[in-house]
Amino acid sequence: MTAPDYGRVFLALRDGCPDEWHTYTHHPFVEGLGDGTLPHASFLHYLVQDYVFLIHFARAWSLGVIKAETLDEMKMCARTVDALINREMGLHVKTCAAAGIDEAALFAAKEEIANLAYTRYVIDAGLQGDFLDLIAALAPCCFGYGEIGPRLAGVAAPETPYADWIATYSDPDYQQVMVSIGQMFDAAVIHRLGPDFQTTPRWPQLQARFTMATRLEVGFWDMGLRGA
Numbered sequence: 001m002t003a004p005d006y007g008r009v010f011l012a013l014r015d016g017c018p019d020e021w022h023t024y025t026h027h028p029f030v031e032g033l034g035d036g037t038l039p040h041a042s043f044l045h046y047l048v049q050d051y052v053f054l055i056h057f058a059r060a061w062s063l064g065v066i067k068a069e070t071l072d073e074m075k076m077c078a079r080t081v082d083a084l085i086n087r088e089m090g091l092h093v094k095t096c097a098a099a100g101i102d103e104a105a106l107f108a109a110k111e112e113i114a115n116l117a118y119t120r121y122v123i124d125a126g127l128q129g130d131f132l133d134l135i136a137a138l139a140p141c142c143f144g145y146g147e148i149g150p151r152l153a154g155v156a157a158p159e160t161p162y163a164d165w166i167a168t169y170s171d172p173d174y175q176q177v178m179v180s181i182g183q184m185f186d187a188a189v190i191h192r193l194g195p196d197f198q199t200t201p202r203w204p205q206l207q208a209r210f211t212m213a214t215r216l217e218v219g220f221w222d223m224g225l226r227g228a
Contacts, residue, residue, distance in 0.1 A: 004150060004175060006143050006182030009189045012198055013139065017211040024140065024214050025147050029221035034152040036160035043162065044099055045227020046220075049115050051092040051106040053220070056119035058084040060138060063126035067134055070191070076184040083177060091168050114223040118216040125209055132192060132202070135185050136209035140217050145169045146178035 005011075014021050029046070032038030061084065064077030093103050111119075125137035149169025156166055168174065193200045 003147050004178065006146065006178055007186040009185045009197070010139060010143050010182050013136065013207060013210040014143075016207045017214055020211055020214045020218070021140075021144075024217045024221070025144055025151075027218060027221040029224050030148055030152070033162040033165060034156045034160060036157045036162065038162065040161070042224050042227045043165075044096065044101070046224035047092045047096055048101065048106055048109045049112055049220075049223065049227075051089060051096070052109050052111050053115055053119055054084050054089050054092070055107075056123060057138070057141065060119070060122045060126050060134065063123070064131065064134055064138075067126060067131040069131065070188075073131065073184060073188055076181060080177070080181065088168070091164065095164070112223050114216070114219040118213070118220055121216060122213065129209075131188060132206055133209055135188065136206040137213045139181075139185065139210055140214040142178055142181055144214070144217060146175060149174065 029038060029042070032042075058081050061077050061080045064080075065074050068074040068077060092106065096106060097103075122134075122137045126134035146169065149166060149171070152166045153170035156163065160166070189197050189206075193202055197203055
């Protein structure tokens, strides 16, 4: 299937690290979600860690309100924080509750090293860098799940127990949020770097941010598999 269109900047960044991006979006953990072969213990371990991840991810997005230069940027970051805390985390709570893990246990879960490395890297990008550094570090998680969801929805085995997870990220509402983030990212880069952004001295730095975050996504899937 054709990958969703999340804008010029994302496409350029994704094309700048094709091997890392493919490893991330076609990881054995991801393929196991689609064909149903992923061990349930791995999925639960991932969900618990991802709940903790989303807490820090929301904090990182909140930094976008501070770093923003336009009202549109502030609104997009604020809406994303709301979506993460009040909607996306609900899937984790519901699924884990069925396995006897309540939300208090999720919130108190000990972070794995791969989780710590990823979340602190993204937060550091926001604290140390500017708005573009932050969004470049946040982008792989957003747009990667946005690509994975529809792809799996088109090929998933009918009996996969992970249909709810796939539906969450293939849902039209989630996809529209990703399109909106992509449009905001395009506007933010062009506002600061101009339409020929790939020729500017800043571009290699943004590419490095994006590529590292993509590699850390791979490490997160690896961690999930080890949870079995």
